[in-house]
């Protein structure tokens with residue numbers, strides 16, 4: 113092989129489902145050098161192979177399954193991988209990351225990436241095994257839930273090391289937020305990547321293998337890795353890591369409610385008076401079974417639980433995670449934690465994103481309250497706040513697109529509001545078509561900018577800053593200078609938040625290309641660009657990645673490339689905004705009462721740092737060319753989409 117970089121498996125599988133053929137190819141050196149892996153490489157592939165003419169649910173859409181050089185090697189946390197495609201939910205850039213063990217196993221099976229095109233005439237699954245890739249019949253798996261599908265594949269392959277990424281009925285049935293369940297308990301939840309698999313008749317991907325992943329210079333790599341692991345033990349981070357370990361993401365219910373940022377009653381407010389009922393202690397004490405960290409993770413925030421009796425008895429199941437508790441709990445005014453866990457578990461089994469599903473239900477509940485939806489519109493369901501009977505019934509119906517209301521909600525809130533008409537749009541809490549995750553920007557200015565500029569929509573995972581939320585003055589001073597520190601650390605000040613979020617987006621672009629978990633980078637903020645400059649050269653042998661400036665530029669390059677993908681689909685500053693409620697209605701109650709984001713001020717600053725025209729949000733040619741994206745500049749120029 114001429115691809116000789118360490119840290120990579122060195123191959124990718126090109127899967128043409130229409131023809132039923134798989135080609136195994138050598139990894140491209142250019143992908144690794146310019147975009148590293150994960151989201152960066154996916155951006156390059158999707159830029160080249162999809163565009164305005166691509167139907168997200170058509171055979172011409174492309175699904176990229178990706179890992180990075182830090183996936184599955186000795187680094188913590190290194191169990192992550194990702195899926196990317198043109199999103200059927202939003203019609204723009206779609207991407208979803210997940211932990212567990214599938215990513216590392218995919219590399220041990222010999223593959224850094226899988227590129228899936230076409231549509232199979234019948235259900236199939238893909239098996240990756242020791243450098244080989246084959247399509248197998250999956251007609252017997254079609255229609256089955258994710259847990260059962262996972263078990264059947266494990267039995268069929270009869271290899272205890274096999275790891276799986278599967279879809280459920282929701283992805284098969286065209287629910288636009290179908291997710292992919294990895295290793296039984298983990299969800300690649302957002303932007304409908306499971307629906308793309310369903311549209312291609314691809315039920316699952318399974319991986320098993322024992323091929324080694326070599327480091328370019330093992331001795332130096334172990335030394336660099338040891339230095340970074342040591343940083344995790346710094347007393348500065350000890351408290352955050354201890355609570356993350358003890359409670360997982362459920363800890364956030366209490367932390368976020370305390371600052372008034374917990375979406376409640378379809379984002380009407382950011383404070384839930386019954387938060388304790390759905391909070392971390394209750395879950396840990398009554399329902400927890402065991403911890404189940406992702407591959408090689410020294411943090412370990414994942415748990416498995418069971419509800420032992422009563423109406424919502426069930427499990428074992430993964431989580432529950434903060435976002436699921438928010439979506440089916442506070443945001444639906446539901447403080448029955450057992451029902452919340454049940455609904456999350458059903459979504460996992462049916463293969464649906466809990467955030468988009470829960471938000472679609474809270475949207476419908478508010479329309480019911482406002483009289484926009486009545487009994488004639490809901491197929492006999494009563495949609496009062498916190499009605500768990502309705503919620504459990506709706507989740508099942510949405511996954512199967514049964515009835516008028518469920519079929520509407522299966523399309524997400526933006527499309528449902530368009531169909532319903534009237535004032536319904538006011539209550540659809542999304543950006544660019546993606547339902548908002550569990551952060552209210554009226555309680556945290558920079559979240560507003562994060563949501564508005566995120567390439568996949570209203571979601572925190574492309575650039576959320578926890579620096580001002582949790583207060584790390586030493587880190588802020590080191591990264592942004594003493595003179596900006598007070599404003600940056602003020603959660604309600606919009607000043608310097610453009611620079612802050614620009615930097616976070618660049619950093620996370622590298623994190624998502626490496627590919628590692630956000631914990632350790634976002635909360636607590638242990639790793640920064642220097643981490644990658646320390647570990648990547650001895651791991652990969654690419655010396656340029658040892659220059660911190662090169663790492664930062666890679667983050668900027670990848671961010672621009674994903675943004676350009678969206679510009680080509682018509683996204684401009686006009687679309688980089690917030691839902692009406694979060695932009696115009698001051699927070700009515702709670703610790704953040706009266707808060708509103710100053711989005712325009714933050715956007716102006718963000719565009720300046722990003723090198724974009726503040727009027728349109730479009731990039732400048734010189735910025736793209738500096739970052740090695742001349743080919744992007746050329747294409748945008750021919751479409752009239754380049755800033756002057």
Ligand code: SF4
Nearest residue numbers: 189406409413629631
């Ligand atoms: S911190 Fe949690 S989500 Fe991240 S890799 Fe570790 S166990 Fe998985």
